[in-house]
Amino acid sequence: MTLIEHLPVLVITxxxxxxxxxxxxxxxxxxxxxxxxxxxxxxxxxxxxxILAQVMRExxxxxxxxxxxxxxxxxxxxxxFNGFVLVTILLLAAATAVYARRSVExxxxxxxxxxxxxxxxxxxxxxxxxxxxxxxxxLYVFLEISSIAAYTLIASARKPxxxxxxxxxxxxxxxxxxxxxxxxxxxxxxxxxxxxxxMARLLPASFELATVHAGFLFLVIGxxxxxxxxxxxxxxxxxxxxxxxxxxxxxxxxxxxxxxYALLRIIFTIFTTAYIIDVFPVTGFILFIATVAMIAGxxxxxxxxxxxxxxxxxxxxQIGYIMFALGVANQVxxxxxxxxxxxxxxxKGCLFMVAGLIIYxxxxxxxxxxxxxxxxxxxxxxxFALAGASMIGIPPTIGFMSKYYLVLGALEAGxxxxxxxxxxxxxxxxxxxxxxxxxxxxxxxxxxGHRARTLEAPASMxxxxxxxxxxxxxxxxxVEGLMEIVGPAAALLLGGA
Amino acid sequence: MIExxxxxxxxxxxxxxxxxxxxxxxxxxxxxxxxxxxxxGLNIFQTAIFLFYISLGEVRGxxxxxxxxxxxxxxxxNPLPHVLILTAIxxxxxxxxxxxxxxxxxxxxxxxIDEADLVQExxxx
Amino acid sequence: xxxxxxxKTISRLSVPFIQVFALYVIVHGALGAGGGFQGGVVFAAxxxxxxxxxxxxxxxxxxxxxxxxxxxxxxxxIYATIGLLCLIPGGSYLGYGSIETALGVPxxxxxxxxxxxxxxxxxxxxxxxxxxxxxxxxGGESS
Numbered sequence: 001m002t003l004i005e006h007l008p009v010l011v012i013t014x015x016x017x018x019x020x021x022x023x024x025x026x027x028x029x030x031x032x033x034x035x036x037x038x039x040x041x042x043x044x045x046x047x048x049x050x051i052l053a054q055v056m057r058e059x060x061x062x063x064x065x066x067x068x069x070x071x072x073x074x075x076x077x078x079x080x081f082n083g084f085v086l087v088t089i090l091l092l093a094a095a096t097a098v099y100a101r102r103s104v105e106x107x108x109x110x111x112x113x114x115x116x117x118x119x120x121x122x123x124x125x126x127x128x129x130x131x132x133x134x135x136x137x138x139l140y141v142f143l144e145i146s147s148i149a150a151y152t153l154i155a156s157a158r159k160p161x162x163x164x165x166x167x168x169x170x171x172x173x174x175x176x177x178x179x180x181x182x183x184x185x186x187x188x189x190x191x192x193x194x195x196x197x198x199m200a201r202l203l204p205a206s207f208e209l210a211t212v213h214a215g216f217l218f219l220v221i222g223x224x225x226x227x228x229x230x231x232x233x234x235x236x237x238x239x240x241x242x243x244x245x246x247x248x249x250x251x252x253x254x255x256x257x258x259x260x261y262a263l264l265r266i267i268f269t270i271f272t273t274a275y276i277i278d279v280f281p282v283t284g285f286i287l288f289i290a291t292v293a294m295i296a297g298x299x300x301x302x303x304x305x306x307x308x309x310x311x312x313x314x315x316x317x318q319i320g321y322i323m324f325a326l327g328v329a330n331q332v333x334x335x336x337x338x339x340x341x342x343x344x345x346x347x348k349g350c351l352f353m354v355a356g357l358i359i360y361x362x363x364x365x366x367x368x369x370x371x372x373x374x375x376x377x378x379x380x381x382x383x384f385a386l387a388g389a390s391m392i393g394i395p396p397t398i399g400f401m402s403k404y405y406l407v408l409g410a411l412e413a414g415x416x417x418x419x420x421x422x423x424x425x426x427x428x429x430x431x432x433x434x435x436x437x438x439x440x441x442x443x444x445x446x447x448x449g450h451r452a453r454t455l456e457a458p459a460s461m462x463x464x465x466x467x468x469x470x471x472x473x474x475x476x477x478x479v480e481g482l483m484e485i486v487g488p489a490a491a492l493l494l495g496g497a
Numbered sequence: 498m499i500e501x502x503x504x505x506x507x508x509x510x511x512x513x514x515x516x517x518x519x520x521x522x523x524x525x526x527x528x529x530x531x532x533x534x535x536x537x538g539l540n541i542f543q544t545a546i547f548l549f550y551i552s553l554g555e556v557r558g559x560x561x562x563x564x565x566x567x568x569x570x571x572x573x574x575n576p577l578p579h580v581l582i583l584t585a586i587x588x589x590x591x592x593x594x595x596x597x598x599x600x601x602x603x604x605x606x607x608x609x610i611d612e613a614d615l616v617q618e619x620x621x622x
Numbered sequence: 623x624x625x626x627x628x629x630k631t632i633s634r635l636s637v638p639f640i641q642v643f644a645l646y647v648i649v650h651g652a653l654g655a656g657g658g659f660q661g662g663v664v665f666a667a668x669x670x671x672x673x674x675x676x677x678x679x680x681x682x683x684x685x686x687x688x689x690x691x692x693x694x695x696x697x698x699x700i701y702a703t704i705g706l707l708c709l710i711p712g713g714s715y716l717g718y719g720s721i722e723t724a725l726g727v728p729x730x731x732x733x734x735x736x737x738x739x740x741x742x743x744x745x746x747x748x749x750x751x752x753x754x755x756x757x758x759x760x761g762g763e764s765s
Contacts, residue, residue, distance in 0.1 A: 009705075009715040017702050020695040027691050067717030137581055144588040151595050160606040164615075167599045171526065174539050174592050178546055181585060182519075185550050194577075563654045587659055594753050601757060 004054065007047045008063045008076045011086075012129050015040055019121035026114035033117040034101045040121065041097040044128070045090040052083035056485060062134065070134075070195040077134030077197065081338065081489035085261045086131050088342045092253045092349050093124050095464040099353060100246040102458050106360050107244040112156050116246075119156075123149035123250065130258050136187065136270070137194050139262055140180050143226065146258070147173045150251055154243040165238035172225060172235045179222030186215030187270075200270050207279045212271075216280060219266055227259035229323055230293035233316045240312035245356025248308065252315050252352055253345040260322050260341070268493040273329060287327025291421050293320030298428035302435065307355050307365040310432050311348065314391070317425065318344045324422065325406060333409025334490035339482060340402035343390070346475065347399055350387035350468035354380045357457045357465065367439055374440040379462060381440045383469035388433035390472040393426045398476035511552035518545030530612040532603065536596045543589045547582045554578035626675075633675035640668040648743040649736060658739040662746025669751050678758050690752045697745025701738050 003010075018040035025032040055061055060079035064070070078086070097120075104116050126146025133139055151173070155166035188194060190211045191202040206212050221232070228236040236256075240248050267276060276282055297317025304310040318340070325337025357380045358373065359365050374381040390397035403426060410419040475482060506513065522545055525538025554575035562576035604610050607618045648661030672681050705716040713720025716738075722730040 006709050006715065009709075013702055013706060013715070016698065020699055020702075023691060024695050027688070063714065065715050065717075067714045067719055137584075141584055141588070144592070148588075148591050148595055151592075151599075155599060155602070160603075163599050163602045163606060164619075167532065167596065167603065170592065170596050170599065171535060171539065175523075175526065175542070177588070177592075178519075178539075178542050181543075181546050182549065185546070185553060188578075189553050561655070583657070583659065598753075598756065 004050060005063075007051050008061060008078060008132055009065065011044055011047050011051070011132070012076075012125060014044060015121040015125040015128070019118045019125070022114065022117045022121065026117065030110065030113055033114055037100070037117045037121060038097050041090065041094050041124065044124070045087075045094045048083075048086045048090045051078060052080075052087050052485070055080055055083045056488075071193055071198050074138050075134045075195065076132045078132050079489070079492055080485055081261075081265075081492055082132055084338065084485050084489055085258065085341060086128065088345050089124075089127050089131060089254050089258065092345050093127075093250065095349060095353075095468055096120075096246055096250045099249065099356070099461050099464045102461050103244065103246045103356050103360060107158070107246075108156055109158060116153065116156060116244075119149045119153050120246075120250070122146075123153065123255075127254055127258050131261060134196050135194055136184055136196055136199065136266070140177065140184060143180070143259070143262070144177055146255065147177065147226070150247075150255060153247045154239050154251070156247070157242060157244045159242060161238075162242040165235075165242040169235040169239045176222045176225035179218045179225070183215045183218030183220075183222060186211050186218065190215065196265070196270055200272065203270065204272075204274070207275060213280060216271055216275075220263065220282075223259050223263040223266070227256050227263060227323075228316055228319055230289065230296055230316055230320060233293075233297075233319075236316060237309050237312045240315065241306060241309040245352065245359055249349050249352045249356065252312070253349045256315065256319055257322075257341050257345060260319065264326060264337075264493060267326065273494060276329070283327050283329050285327075286323060287415065287418060290320045290323035290327050291418055293317065293323065294422065294425040295428065298425055298431065302428065302431040304432075305367055307358065307367055307370070307436065308352070310367070310436075311351050311355060314351075314429070314432060315344075315348060317429070318348070318391075321403070321406060321422070321425075324418070325409065328406075328409050328413050328415065328418075329494070330409050330413050331490050331494060332405055332412055334493055335483065335486050336402045336405025336407075336409055338486045338489055339398070339405060339479070342482070343398040343402045343472075343475065346468050346471050347387045347390045350383055350465055350472065351391070353461070353465040353468065354384045354387075357461055360457055360461065367436065370436075371439055371443040377457070379466065380457065381437075383465050384440070385437055386469045387472050388437065390476070392429045392433055396476045397472050398479065399472070401476050401479045511555075512549065515545050515549035515552065518542075518548065521545075532600050532610045532612065533597075536593060536600070539596070540589065540593060543585070547585060550578045550582050550585075629675045633671050637668045637672060640671070641665060644668065644743075644747075648739055651739045652732060652735045658742025659746050661739075662743040663750055665743065665747040666750030666754070669747075670754050673754060673758065678755070682755070685751065687752070687755065690748045690755070694745050694748035694752070697741045697743070697748065700741030700744070704734060704738055704741070 018036060022033050022036050025036065051061070055078055060077060063076040063078075065074045065076065067073070069075075100116075100120070104113055108116050123146050126142045126144075126149060129142035130139055130146060133142060151166050151170045154169060155162050184194075187199060187203070190206045190209055191199050193199045193202050203212065225232045240252050243251070271280075294317050297313050297315070297320060301310045301313035301317065304313060322337045322340050322344075325333045325340070328334075355365055357377065358370065361377065362370065362373065364370075386397075390399035393400045393403045403422065407419045407422055410416075410422065519542055522538045522540070522542030525541060526535050527538075529535055529538060554577065556572060556574050559572045559574040562573045562579065565571050600610055603615075607615060609615055609618060644661045644665035644667075646661075647656040647664055648658060649656075651657030651661070669681060669685065708717045708720050709715060711720040711724035718731045718734040721734065722728075
């Protein structure tokens, strides 16, 4: 059927048209924004599932834009790795789209509601485009589209500190974009090709050139800044803590993951494993930095006094886990890393949704003000407990499964010390998760005056949170189904193009 | 001794120009306290990258990559970097616009746009 | 005041020429230097000149925010719709050849490229003008 052939490009174009429709319809009447946004994202999620099913059945999809075949034209190349990340992005976007209505009313306010939904659609466009493109310059363009939407979304909270957080992120993100551009230029100068698969074919002839080494370094550092890989994560705590809750959910779960996806794609598909193991051995260094990221992120998270900032530092730690998979670079570890992309998205999404609910009902997210909150918000704290258990890595949740594969991969490659440190990192996660659970459940037998009855949040915010929390459990139980997709994805990465 | 010096500096002067401009831009971005000057530094940095790209596409003796009338045989400069840089310029303009709007809002909120004064304002609140 | 007379007169004289030049740049994108973005920016520059010479309220009366929202949506809608229309006869996105073979009109390929450029130019002009409106507004009307 011809419509299914064109789904890759429809997944990118429909949100652009939807954002314009929201702009015009919302200008007329504000209540149109939410339904249009919801319908668009849900249909995109359906399209992503169909695309992934087709890729698993028939092999990679290569869609030539404009009818021009590469190397003249830009193409969209979807294989199992792409498809998996695409479904993750749209799952979280769908959850956020359902959640957004009350949260936006409360935290952003009526004047900026239309702009929120327009920018939300554009952010999703940029992220989806980044995931499925097969051209390295197009990757940069979509990265900048999503980044500009993110800068504006972060600044739309009604707090003055959000402007500073967004400006900080803008400066660092633009430096990262500049580095990515230099790196892409270096690779283009060395090979003359911009299509990822063509470049992978032409690059081995020039592996020894300093141009290629410089290009590799610029690209890795640029994408690491966007992915908030320690110690380049400085923008992250402010950006996550000061932005409105609906925005935080989307950027914390998906934006940094897509940059990690881009990093994995560049390192494994373009510069194949032959480069990073033989010619420019950088895996050991990345492994070391990733381990430092895991521990430092967790330690800094324990030291925080604000719930959202604590979860932000926890994200720094979790990105370290995925980069750990890159550092080990064998089949099992990469399976764990790719599984963690989905797992962390679901876990962190649920945790930030709980934080958003707490802000919606109580108005603050400082931990000292949240004592005994489990009595008035039982469902939210139960969801936090479940997602937190997954974050620590308690079986059979999905957090445990991804950490299990990571440890197995590290042991297979002989990195005994690193595997031990990974387990230590999980113990540190207990530190910050337990801190909230203790404050919520076991402290404070006072109700805080204004909270005299159950203050559970509206259904449109509860439902996605509960779904994500249950997914943490179910994805872990039914992990073999996921491994049928993740296994070939990891093999594809390691095998090169 | 002149040969290697020539090879290093004069034959590759376009890369040296781009690198010097990039470093000037990065210095302004990092060291200047005024937020508007930081944005200008970002602009200089991005412009230097554009220069680097376009100089990559230069063909010796080539003319601008626009089709000349039929019958005229000409050597054209590589048009692909020009197209890439058009897109990158649009991105740069958008980022500058967002950055300047943020600076306007920061000024409305705090009354200062100098980083040192900003830190004092934040400490005061 | 006398010192504004020179600016106002020269702006009044130059703005039409700037706008015609902007249209020239947009339409000649396919044949030479130019294109949607460049022409749109030059067109917006004519509005900026008018704002500098005559003030924001005067220009806002002629080109209100409502028009800007509508035009910026219109431009990209033209672009995306032409791209999606190319899917119907069976080609790929923005593959103008499929419409050309379907309708049988010669050189339609070139006309569709120009149409897309016009769409981009409209959006860029509207967006640049909205940027300058918001920056010179100093906290007045919100979006």
